[in-house]
Amino acid sequence: MRKSKFRLSAAFAVTLIVSFAIGCRANAQSASDQSLPDYMNVIVGNGAPAAKSQVAEQNVLALDIAMFGLYDDAQAKFQKNFLAQHPVIMALFSNQGGKLTLYRPGKAPLEAPQVPIRYQVYKSVGHSALAVFELAASHLGTVSDQSWMGQMHAFRASNQTALDSLDAIDLSADARENQRKILKGNLKFMDLCLSKGSYTFADVQQYAQEVKPYLAKDVWLGATTQVEHWMKVVKDWKELLGPDWDKTYGVSNTLYVARQNNVLFSVLAQFFGKDAMNTRLFLFETSAFVTTPEQMLDVLIRTVADRSVGHAFFGNYYLMDYELMGGDGRKAIQAEDKKYGISVFLPPAVPFHSTEWPFRIDPSQGDGPATIEDIK
DSSP states (O other), rough: EEEHHHHHHHHHHHHHHHHHHHHHHHHHHHHHHHHHGGGHHHHHHHHOOOOOHHHHHHHHHHHHHHHHHHHHHHHHHHHHHHHOOOOOEEEOOTTTOOOEEETTSSOOOOOOOOOOTTHHHHHHHHHHHHHHHHHHHHTTGGGTTTTHHHHHHHHHHHHHHHHHHHHSSSOOOHHHHHHHHHHHHHHHHHHHHHTOOOOHHHHHHHHHHHHHHHHHHHHHHHHHHHHHHHHHHHHHHHHGGGGGGOOOEEEEEEEEGGGOOOOOHHHHHHHGGGGTTTTTTEEEHHHHHOHHHHHHHHHHHHHHHHHHHHHHHHTTTTGGGGGGGOOOHHHHHHHHHHHTOOOOOOOOOSSSSSOOSSOOGGGGGGGSSSSSOOOO
16 A cells, blocks of 8 residues: 555656646746746846847857866776776875875775984974074064064974974984074074064074074985985885886976975986886976875876877877967967067977976076075
8 A cells, every 4th residue: 555655646746747847838938927926036036138149158168068077077987997007106295205105006005104204303493493584574674562572482482392302303413413503593593582672684684694504404404314215115116016117107296386306206207217207207286285196196197088189189199288279379479479569488399298307407598506505
């Protein structure tokens, strides 16, 4: 009985729905001429009907919207196929000196051990000097109101605690002494400011010059620790992958400021070699230092998948690695420059497939120092 009632109820519901749809269709024209109750205003609105051209435009633009749904569905399938065939080494920026993950077909992701903690010690102490500068510099215009003193008292206490803790940290004697000199420099400057209840730009400049050599050494200590660690990790992974290395992809991320001489990407490049550059080894610019593996995999898969599109439609496998309208855009810019009397300022046209580094490599195109040691 219960099943029978359910069937009758379902059939009745279907009948109602069909009847309602037929009724709506039959009365569509007359409904538009009827006055509707007030509670329908928020839904119907009182705007004028869309122009015929607007409707036509939206009908065509709907193709682009539909494309993204189809593209995402295909993307998920391609990612599954891709990761079933190719190992991937993902090197992501992190506050701990980087995070490397090895994806292998049919296996769980392999996380590399973190950079030794001393890297973070060097970075933290180095950043303490930058924090002192930012605190003092941001109040230079309002030193007299002493609004900076509370923050400086608090940060001074943190620096003193860090200094008192150095002996318990596993550092070489030389590295420990360098951290001590930076922290003592911080304390010396802050004590001067707090005792006077004031400071000048000249005081800030003198402080910066006094700690500069120790900061430079901390940069070297941190870089050496980071590079030694990751070089060994990638070496071990290359040996682990064996013949599969030749079909392995490498990907790293960067923010603009870390793009030139990117440590993680440069380490990968030592093992992938020149021929893999921009073919199996990628540096993707992100909008933040830290991003997620999911976002990076998405960009990698889209990049490689779109190569098939370029080959199928235009006969070039690497065409889609670049702005598709870029070539014609160059021609359009040149034509507009001529109209406006502007000198054309564009980079030279280069092949779609290039093994160049993905950042500045031509020293003739700039001037000035290229390393901290070069700064006079």
